[in-house]
Amino acid sequence: MKIFRTCLAVAVFLTATIAGARGTLADINNYWSSPGAGCVPVDDAIQGDLYLVAAGSVKHDSDSTGIVIVSCPISRNADVTNPTDLYLSFADSSTTANNYVKATLWKKNRSTATVTSLASITSDSFDPVGDTQASVFFSHTFDFNLNYYYIYGEFNRTTTSTTETLQGVALGFEFE
Amino acid sequence: MTKTRLALAAAPVALLVAVLLVVTLPPGHGHEPETTRSVPEARALSDSGLRPSGLEKRERSASRPPTRAETRTAHGDNDGRALLSGNPILVVANAGYTNASEERESLLEALRRSGEPSGEWVRAAAQRIDDIRTFVEDKSLGEAAEVGCWAAGCGVKITFKDTHSTSRLELLADPVNHGAWRPGVVITSPADDSDGRPSSYLFLVAPSDPRSR
Numbered sequence: 334m335k336i337f338r339t340c341l342a343v344a345v346f347l348t349a350t351i352a353g354a355r356g357t358l359a360d361i362n363n364y365w366s367s368p369g370a371g372c373v374p375v376d377d378a379i380q381g382d383l384y385l386v387a388a389g390s391v392k393h394d395s396d397s398t399g400i401v402i403v404s405c406p407i408s409r410n411a412d413v414t415n416p417t418d419l420y421l422s423f424a425d426s427s428t429t430a431n432n433y434v435k436a437t438l439w440k441k442n443r444s445t446a447t448v449t450s451l452a453s454i455t456s457d458s459f460d461p462v463g464d465t466q467a468s469v470f471f472s473h474t475f476d477f478n479l480n481y482y483y484i485y486g487e488f489n490r491t492t493t494s495t496t497e498t499l500q501g502v503a504l505g506f507e508f509e
Numbered sequence: 510m511t512k513t514r515l516a517l518a519a520a521p522v523a524l525l526v527a528v529l530l531v532v533t534l535p536p537g538h539g540h541e542p543e544t545t546r547s548v549p550e551a552r553a554l555s556d557s558g559l560r561p562s563g564l565e566k567r568e569r570s571a572s573r574p575p576t577r578a579e580t581r582t583a584h585g586d587n588d589g590r591a592l593l594s595g596n597p598i599l600v601v602a603n604a605g606y607t608n609a610s611e612e613r614e615s616l617l618e619a620l621r622r623s624g625e626p627s628g629e630w631v632r633a634a635a636q637r638i639d640d641i642r643t644f645v646e647d648k649s650l651g652e653a654a655e656v657g658c659w660a661a662g663c664g665v666k667i668t669f670k671d672t673h674s675t676s677r678l679e680l681l682a683d684p685v686n687h688g689a690w691r692p693g694v695v696i697t698s699p700a701d702d703s704d705g706r707p708s709s710y711l712f713l714v715a716p717s718d719p720r721s722r
Contacts, residue, residue, distance in 0.1 A: 375677075402677075431686060439679060444607035446698030447616075449599070450682055453689030479605040485679045489686075 364416035365407050366503035372403035372486055392424075392498040393490055400489045405502055407482040415475055418507065419484075422466045422500035425456035432495050433457045434488040436502050438471065440480040456497075464500060597623050597661045598712050602695045613697050613710060616664075620712060623661035630692075634663040634713045637690060641665055641711065644684030650674040651706070662692075662715040668708040675699040675707055682711075692716040 368389035378384050383397045391403060423434035437453040452471035459467065475482065488497040597619035606612035635658075642653040645667055651674055656664030669675050682694040693714040699707035 402680075433686065435683075435686075435689075437679065437682070437689060442602075442606065442612070444605075445609035445612045447602060447606075447609070447612055448678060448696050448698075449602045450679075450689065450694045453683070453691075455686075455688065457686075457688075476605075 362505045362507060364410050364413045364504040364506070366420075366501060366505075367405045367484075368501040369403065369422075369486065369499035372405035372484070372499075372502075375402045375404065378402060390498050390500045391486075392488070392496065393493070396493060398490050398493060400487060403486040403499065405484040405486055407484065407504065409475075409477040414506065415473075416504035416506050417472065418468045418470055418505050419452045419454055420466055420468045420503040420505060421454045421456070422464070422502070423456050423488075424462065424464045424496055424498040424500065425459070426461050426463075427490065427495040427497070428461055429491065429495070430457055432490045432492075432497055434497050434499050435486070436499075437485045437487075438482070438504070439485055440473070440482050442480055443478075464498070466500075596692070596714055596717070598695055598714050599693060609698055609700060613700070616695065616697065616710065616712060617656070620656070620659050620661050620664050623659045626658040626660050626663075626715070628715075630716050631658055631663075634658060634715075637687070637713055638663060638665055640683075640685045640687060641667070641681055644681070648674075656710070660715060663713045665711045665713075666708055667711060668702065668706055669699060670706065672699070672707055675709065678709060681709075690714070 369391040370386045378401045421436045435455040438451040454469040490497045601615045645653040651669040695712040697710045
């Protein structure tokens with residue numbers, strides 16, 4: 334009888350463990366993410382002392398204006414299914430079109446270096462807001478054997494009175 | 510002794526039942542997020558081209574990323590249809606070429622053999638090409654010359670004045686912030702022409718629905 338109880342307990346434990354794991358995996362919708370500060374600024378932004386890193390985000394230095402570009406390398410995530418959404422976390426206090434935060438997903442052929450844009454999202458599609466997140470749907474089957482993937486983050490302001498902050502970028506997919 | 514045998518016999522059965530239970534459980538069982546909308550409903554939000562009217566920041570659970578319904582979805586026209594792999598330019602770009610010059614020639618051939626252009630996107634492409642030409646001239650990067658427009662899209666050849674000028678290729682996709690070219694942009698890596706100047710070809714991919722843009 335003792336052996337039977339032991340086996341039953343093991344079976345119940347296995348059931349709970351495996352079922353729990355399945356549930357957890359099904360809930361994951363993040364493929365990859367990076368805070369703005371995790372991206373690499375281009376040389377113009379560095380040499381011009383244009384940007385500031387603050388709490389994981391990147392934004393203009395207090396007295397700077399102009400375009401700041403950062404490049405965010407995307408790593409493969411074998412545990413999660415192919416992503417379909419590009420997320421952009423940002424703050425954009427301006428209504429002016431030339432004040433924006435933008436993210437574009439690119440793929441780069443590993444052999445030929447040809448680049449192809451896959452999706453893009455910009456804060457100018459929205460009214461001025463504080464910190465928020467937006468997403469855009471895209472369709473592409475990621476192939477890390479053939480391509481590199483990266484996000485080109487870009488933010489611009491024309492006056493120091495506005496705030497344009499790149500909080501972060503992510504790839505994921507919706508719950509199903 | 511009999512009980513022991515019974516227990517030994519029952520153990521595999523119990524394990525089998527456990528495995529069957531796991532296999533028949535639907536994915537995410539017991540973890541369905543309360544605020545999740547069905548995918549068709551969420552896609553419909555995107556397809557409408559409208560974004561949710563309320564732009565207020567929504568409170569979210571810190572334990573998981575937001576769903577599409579919880580985020581403000583941008584660009585209803587970019588719902589994935591634009592990047593259908595059937596476009597000849599994208600077919601070449603996705604083919605995994607290992608030789609840059611062969612890929613470049615294949616891209617140009619795919620463009621030129623795709624037929625006559627039609628639809629509202631052609632005018633938008635002409636505007637975008639003007640943007641690129643202006644940007645290249647204003648920044649003194651070199652010069653941009655239109656290759657032409659066909660059914661698969663439009664091509665532009667950008668000849669740079671030097672190698673340093675090629676460092677911001679991605680900016681050429683939307684040089685004056687008129688918005689991303691939704692169906693996609695393909696830019697070949699700069700290669701030296703016979704005169705030693707580097708040049709790239711930029712392709713504006715035609716939308717899958719020619720009426721768009």
